[in-house]
Amino acid sequence: MRWVDVKASLKDFWFEFRRQKGGLFGLALLFLLIFTALAAPYITEPDIPKKWTQYWEGNPVTVPPVWYNYFTTKKLAPHEVLTANDLKITADGQDIGGGMKYYSFEFTYENNYDVPPSDIIIRNIGVKLADINSPAQIVVTVIRPDGNKIELLNTELREGSIYQLAKDGKVKAAVFQWASQFENPETIAEGGETLKNTMDTMKVIFAKAQEGILTNPEALKGTYTFQVEIFTFTEGDQVDLSTTQIILSGRTYGLMGTDYKARDLWAGLVWGTRVSLTVGVTVAVLTVLIGIFYGVTSAYLGGWKDEFMQRVNEFWASIPTLPILILLGAAFKGHVSLWTIVFLMVAFYWTGIAKVARSMALQIKEQTYVEAAIALGAGTGRIIFKHIMPQIMPYAFAAMALNVPGAVLTEASLSFLGLGDPTAVTWGQILYDAQTQSATINGYWWWVIPPGLAITLVAFTFVLIGISLDRVLNPRLKRL
């Protein structure tokens, strides 16, 4: 074929394809998916695959996305991280005699939510102690919008100390003691220790000071000021507040929420596009190429060679794919790389296409122009590549597109069974985690719905394109 012919046939093809609304829609989706896959490092962060296997420290665990608030009557606090810039430093190393120094800073929190943050984490205070055995002291106090003041924490500060206020027993005791004055004494007498143990510290800190603060806390909205004071006792102790981080652990997080390892599901969703597209397209292209090569060769050789190749094909085709894939996956437990999965799928999926390609090639072989070419002394290669292949290629493109969904679904299924590549971020694996952590029974919808929709979307995109290609390229179907 000359270049002009290629251009002309492409033009013709596009003219036909343009009229397939579904195909155009599929093409648009495909571009969107490819864009997402390519831009993944820029949309999220570039080191997501490395981070993915770990626990994401500092993030809240299994919380819904931020936009969930639009659908609920109770507004949930989002996740917030405060750094040194958000802190108001009120004392930076004041000498208070006897070698003691005083540091203090404040941060405010605007509580406009019905459910407050689940935790407040104070970390990365840059302390350098001259003597390890004499730690510094840290005091955390909250001033509530109603003027009440609670000393939450008064404890040692060492290098690398992290304070999780909601999980701290001392904070719990302090808050319980403070709140008790508002609660009905009978309730406290009845509830006793259990009341204290079951109390949600954060909810009480951010609750209205009234009866029921312990049993049924009602959020008090307004500005909360947190004061953190640090005392050092030894000459030479250094405190550097510029690295300090305050994490207000949210009841909601990001665009898609988090899972049980506190991972940002949005990042997983975006990165999953890569695996899904790569696996789907690679498997489809390789399968079709191998299948067509096998089928055409078989048809062209004819005779006992054809017969033999067809028996091999039938034999191979009668092996059920998924159970064998599962078995092979289990045999390589935990070490199945993405490329092994691709290889295995290709190894099992080419048979159907080979059958169709053979029957097409048999028909083409009988055409008069092929016979003429043979009579004129054309070589085998020339006949296969010049006369047979171009006739089959349109079918091949449609077959490739139609093969992608199967590959995407199979990869997702294998990952869902826990047999996927553990180092890759895939939607199937997100759903596997969701299943093993009983996400459905716990109602963690944000963990289940988006990855499944994503798989469906990719499969659907290629179904649309494949069926449209089929309609355009296989004239037999045009009238349907």
Next chain:
Amino acid sequence: MGYGKYIAIRLLNALLVLALVTLLVSVLFTKVAEEDIKSSIQEQINLKLRSNPELQKQLAADPEKLQEWYQREYNRLIRVYELDKPFWVRVVERTKDTLTLNFGNTKSPIFGETAVSKIIAKAIPRTVILFTTAQIFVILIGLLLGVKAAQMAGSILDRGVSIIAMVTSSIPMWWFGMMMILIFSFKMGWFPSGGMTSMPPKEGFAYYLDVLYHMVLPVTTIVFVLFGGWAWTTRNIMIGTMQEDFIMAARAKGVPERKVIYGHALRASAPPIVTMTIFSLLGSIGGAIITESVFNWPGMGRLYWTALQQNETRLLMGVTFVTVALYLIAMIIADLAYGYLDPRVKVGASQST
């Protein structure tokens, strides 16, 4: 070539496939099991040493003696587990065992049994109940919709069927199952989230009602994901048939339209549709492998999941063997049915030419 000879060749082919697949799987699992056993041998020796203080005292003094004792114990256990035999002998033995349905035992009881064959015998009927019920719905709905869509090609119904078919065939069935649980079990609380019966199981007639109640969500899931594809395929086959001359002739003769469609066209379309039916019915015994584990339905699919999770290699082999065998049987039956139903297809003709 006669029908009998054809059957014989098909059967032989199927048996060959079965044997080869079993051999392949045996190679894999003999390898996997070897590592498993070796680590378990180490553990057993250590346990023996730890639980016997006298022996400890005796051996602690003399490191050489300890080494010797260790080696002796190791060799003894290797012989007990038959690891002293060459790899290929073990593979062939395992293949033979599997082919004669001698699957062995699992490490820990599943469904209250440890014999793999008994576990599978318990699982198959459960899968049949679930998937066969679902498949019957799928076939009925799919056929009806498909025929109607073919009859009114280009109508809204026809387009609707195509769109539903495209969308549902893109959905992972197990994910849709998770969605059903999320909506109808978690949010609405209408149906149980999994299992085949309540715990503890009910007695008498209430038991069957209870099973039916537990079947609602999984059956709905399977039917929803599969009926579109069925309807679409039926539609395409029917449209192909309706364009043939004999339909035109029937219409020209004045045969009522209903009769043309159900009497002539559907009958002529029967062979591929029946093949599809047999495949999906028998294929359903293998179960949509993952869907069952989502619904915690104690059938073949859940067995796969359990075997994978608990690293039960023998169970995995047994389940795979049975699944492959059933699949091959389905292929043969479908082939034979096709030849029987469609007089145009001379079964075995391709072999003789």
